[in-house]
Amino acid sequence: MSASAAETSAVKPDEGPRASVQFRQDANGLDVAILKDPRGFSAQVHLHGGQITAWKNAQGEDLLFVSSKAVFKPPKPIRGGMLICFPQFSNFGMIEQHGFACNQSWAVDPDPSPLPPAGDDRASLDLILKQSNSDKQKIWSYSFEFRLRVVLGPEGELGLTARVRNTDPKAFTFTIAFQTYFSVRDISEVRVEGLETTDYLDGLQNSQLFTEQGDALTFEGEVDRVYVNTPTTIAVIDHEKKTTFVLKKDGFPDAGVWNPWEKKAKALTDLEDGEYKHMICVQPGSIQKPITLKPGEEWMGRLKILTVFSSYHSGRLDPMRVLSSFDSV
Numbered sequence: 001m002s003a004s005a006a007e008t009s010a011v012k013p014d015e016g017p018r019a020s021v022q023f024r025q026d027a028n029g030l031d032v033a034i035l036k037d038p039r040g041f042s043a044q045v046h047l048h049g050g051q052i053t054a055w056k057n058a059q060g061e062d063l064l065f066v067s068s069k070a071v072f073k074p075p076k077p078i079r080g081g082m083l084i085c086f087p088q089f090s091n092f093g094m095i096e097q098h099g100f101a102c103n104q105s106w107a108v109d110p111d112p113s114p115l116p117p118a119g120d121d122r123a124s125l126d127l128i129l130k131q132s133n134s135d136k137q138k139i140w141s142y143s144f145e146f147r148l149r150v151v152l153g154p155e156g157e158l159g160l161t162a163r164v165r166n167t168d169p170k171a172f173t174f175t176i177a178f179q180t181y182f183s184v185r186d187i188s189e190v191r192v193e194g195l196e197t198t199d200y201l202d203g204l205q206n207s208q209l210f211t212e213q214g215d216a217l218t219f220e221g222e223v224d225r226v227y228v229n230t231p232t233t234i235a236v237i238d239h240e241k242k243t244t245f246v247l248k249k250d251g252f253p254d255a256g257v258w259n260p261w262e263k264k265a266k267a268l269t270d271l272e273d274g275e276y277k278h279m280i281c282v283q284p285g286s287i288q289k290p291i292t293l294k295p296g297e298e299w300m301g302r303l304k305i306l307t308v309f310s311s312y313h314s315g316r317l318d319p320m321r322v323l324s325s326f327d328s329v
């Protein structure tokens with residue numbers, strides 16, 4: 001089911017649960033879209049910022065972390081969920097941290113073609129952020145169209161397709177990432193796999209380049225890194241919850257990994273002390289080598305995240321399930 005602005009779900013009593021998209025306003029009057037899939041997974045997207053502010057499994061458990069002190073009001077992005085960093089990730093450039101797309105009003109995209117409809121068994125939302133001549137930013141003054149498709153289902157997986165088109169007479173360059181706050185029970189019991197032997201820029205050491213030595217990334221203190229040229233699959237393993245998040249990505253060669261730990265977390269006014277233990281940011285992106293688009297050119301990146309119930313620990317992920325999971329993003 002694809003969404004248009006006026007659409008609401010219509011579940012007839014004689015039919016089983018279906019995918020649906022509903023629009024409503026949150027307590028602050030901001031527009032949100034609620035996606036539901038037939039298995040009972042759901043996601044919430046704030047149209048301001050195009051930010052995914054909830055993703056829940058069929059039991060209603062949060063799969064994404066959102067701070068209890070998050071401020072659901074512009075102008076700052078909401079602390080948690082999944083944030084679109086565009087046209088700049090973090091401080092990798094001259095403009096504001098994480099760029100401005102997370103601070104602008106996105107609209108429902110009436111024409112996501114040539115993307116085909118997502119299919120009846122999945123809830124899907126197409127958004128667009130346009131910058132035209134009249135509303136160009138002072139610092140990054142190019143016209144563009146950023147299209148985002150968010151898809152949920154049919155197995156509760158979250159799929160994102162991002163497309164950026166240069167509608168300006170001049171070429172432009174950007175970096176991009178999906179800053180994704182995964183909800184974890186205890187950061188000390190989390191492993192990130194797939195980054196071993198990969199090079200990373202260490203934000204805590206003047207962005208110097210190092211090589212990951214361990215057989216997985218584990219956490220004992222602050223981490224602020226950008227892993228470069230990473231494999232297409234990364235796993236975030238939460239031993240305590242017995243859940244593994246599997247990220248499959250295409251067009252996003254890099255992956256930021258961030259946890260502020262105790263001291264830095266205290267300096268963040270929209271993060272409760274101690275909440276750093278329950279989040280890990282893994283940020284698929286194109287960061288180290290900025291993307292350049294000539295007039296009329298389009299870039300596309302795809303990301304799919306699924307959750308796998310696991311007694312899984314290293315090496316026991318069902319490879320067939322993971323490998324077959326990318327086709328339908």
Ligand SMILES: O=P(O)(O)OC[C@H]1O[C@@H](O)[C@H](O)[C@@H](O)[C@@H]1O
Nearest residue numbers: 090097179203224225256258283
């Ligand atoms: O506080 P902000 O602006 O949301 O940024 C949070 C973090 O975001 C991460 O993506 C960056 O790598 C960190 O350096 C940064 O501290």
